Amino acid sequence: MALALGMAVGGFAGVVAVAAPAQAASQGPCDIYASGGTPCVAAHSTTRALYAAYDGNLYQVRRSSDSTTLNIGVLSAGGYANAAAQDSFCSGTTCVITEIYDQSGNGNNLTDAPAGGAASGPDALASATAAPTTLDGHEAYGVYIAAGDGYRDDSTTGIATGDNPESEYAVLDGTHYDNGCCFDYGNAETNNDDDGNGAMEAIYFGTEKAWGYGAGNGPWIMADMENGLYSGVNAGSNSADPTTTYRYTTAMIEGGANQWAILGGNAQSGSLSTDYSGARPNVSGYNPMHKQGAIILGIGGDNSKGSSGTFYEGVMTSGYASAATEASVQANIVAAGYGSGGSTSTSTGPLNAVGAGKCLDDPSSSTTSGTQTDISTCTGGTNQTWTHNSSNELTLTVSGTTFCLDASGKGTTAGTKVIIYSCNDQTNQQWTFNSNGTVTGVQSGLCLDVTGASTANGALVELWTCNGGSNQQWTLT
Template sequence: MTGRHLKGFALRVGAVLALLAGILVGAFGAAGTAQAASSLPCDIYATAGTPCAAAHSTTRALYATYNGALYQVKRASDSTTLDIGVLAAGGYANAAAQDSFCSGTTCVITKIYDQSSNHNDLTIEGPGGNGGQDVGAIANALPVTVGGHAAYGVFVSPGVGYRDNSTTGIATGSAPEGTYMVASGHHVNNRCCFDYGNAETSGNDTGNGHMDALNFGTECWFSCSGTGSGPWVEADLENGLFFGANGSYSGNTGISSEYVTAMLKNNGTTTYALKGGNAQSGSLTTFYNGALPNLGGYTPMQKEGAIVLGTGGDNSNGSDGSFFEGVMTTGYPTDATDNAVQANVTSVGYTTPAATFPVAGTAYRLTNVNSGKVLDAVNCGTANGTAIDQWASLGNTCQQWKFTSAGNGHYTITNVNSGTTLDSVNCAQSNGTALDLWASLGNLCQEWDVTHVGSHYTITNVGNGMAIDVKNCGTANGVAVRQWQQLDNTCQQWDIAP
């Protein structure tokens, strides 16, 4: 290496270190409060020579100068749309604009704008090789505080997905790239595939090495021996979720902090790396850094350059996940750059607003918004296997339910009359899976996510990710209540009150 090249290399390294130092000062300055740094993730990547090819977030700007729209919402009452921007250049989402626009109705996120000059905007995904038409995420389902400001993430449940099949500047073939996202370590499941990154342009599985996407969840494609219970930062390289090496890798022990920074780097010909860290504090852990799989098709990679969020490359859309921000880069980022981005992420202070529902020990009635009927244990049954339907309110304990925390933001739901637990029958994972009452088993089939939708709620099974749904939107007494992928309609929304 010549003296001139050494000097240039030193200047580039110095620039990254200077950025990192500036971020740390900005994050932990005299005020002691989290605030936006002067250099944001895409500024950090650009300075290091690996600029953002796409940058998506519903919570904040990812460039210090960005002053455009972050995402678009559509309200159910009149199908009108509104772009949600930032409060100031380089700042945080204007959540108040969404709250005002969506007041009294339901909104869904219809577009997530690319903040880079490539305009690789994500819209609701169409049918693919392994999934039908997707729906948008409910816009207020994932409240978050970031930089001291209210904002909303993207709440992915089965049937939710976003995609751009006609991109500009995204890596294709064996070109190198890096990807990171901030996700929830608690809102996960074991179904395919909560991905963000490079995918097929056709929406079909076109073979090994045609994807290069981050995956985060508890799905174990290969052996999980010695890796714990997850969730794990994995690489979806198509036809496999890779912990490292050829798929199974004991060094990838997972990360379950409330907020997670997940990273994937792939040089396209020989090497890939997986990293993860607590998005609220601390540094990154390298879970794998080594050779690409030698299983055929992965060396070299055959990337196609579409972008997917919330599903697999063929629209496998059974996953749960929460997305707050993420980027894809041109080129293979350095470890110093990764560390600088992690420092910026932790500096902004992702936190979860305090929940006001449910109150432990309180008995609630669950009233379907579409039918006006309440969730009911058929014939006041008390035996295991008692079916669930809807019925006009009778004022009895067969129609009352108590919520108990199961940890990680999940709940068990117990019928007051029988003392048995609301249960997903046989832990099935298909649309139409029945509900019943069963003695407590302590498993995910009896745990539920309760999510705000305006003034209403959706209730989603943790084990299979599907929502509690009134069959065919029926309004009569005795209509079965079962599970279905998210449809964004009032047949899956409930009023919950004592």
């Protein structure tokens, strides 16, 4: 499929047909929870409405060029996010997500997390364009949490406290994780500190093994109950908690009086599996629980912010949801169509430097990691054939070796060399294709740039502050 960036809608690579009007859902996840007697008390999503009747705002973005903000709503009641509004507002600049609105009506909105016992604050805000996705052909953006980013609400309404029951779910990117502490979504301390065992009940996703882990190498869905990531009744390993790497992953934690559960599944198909259901951990302090009712996203309860992940939607309920309710919620998530339609699929071809009329090039078909890329006359060779994949990497394969386009040394300053390097799943190897024809580094937010606006063969490619120049315009065809 040809990618003509100047014609793309928003930060999505591809020639995008105009999406059909979003149809109102007959039910959202929170309608299902309500009918099951366990209503949502917090509902967060940057991709869609979580109630059939919801027609309000999903989140707010702020652009760097003038620090103004814009609320992003839905295309219709019960529908998908109006990503085109964000694309227009953020065109030619960078945007961050400043607030994620609570759809439940309780006002439990998430904003930048304050300082806590583990780290200073306020925390950084997530890039608004780093996690493009589609739902049933409609473009949307997730919340791409890099280490240092974090959201919180310490003054909530309706969230479970003490040993009271609740259920939580989140739809996450199962390919974006690490072993830092702690990529969480859920219930935490209201004072941003570590208040001891049982003070939290949040979904954790990642490969941290200091407290607990599951089968295989991870990542795992676990429960952060404070001073412990638990995968079962015992501290340490629970072999029934599987490694989970679905591109779109449903993660659920349920918690009541001396009873809790982990459920997981593929957010694109199929049913849930129960990875654990039973008594609270057999470690002092977790029975009864001492939940405090704050809400966190991307961080630990004491503002530990050394982890990363991507969040699309999630809720917290009042009460322990039944198995039938959770199964219906999973079916609703699958029906939402994450990853279907739209233009985020893999595309391959030459990456054309518009201003020079040349192609992004691996000089002399080098197979040496660290080689700086340049532009050269387009030849159709493998050293000029790039694949933009669903992980937002730009890869090429030369003499049987695959490399990723890489910001050298994880640089985030203007002038950082853009090189080929062994693929390593890091954010300095992820690239966002924008509607204005630019390609920006997910980690840095800087533009892919032909040095000095040169049009000569061999002109080197680097990162530079986005400035609207033709030497920062690219098309993948």
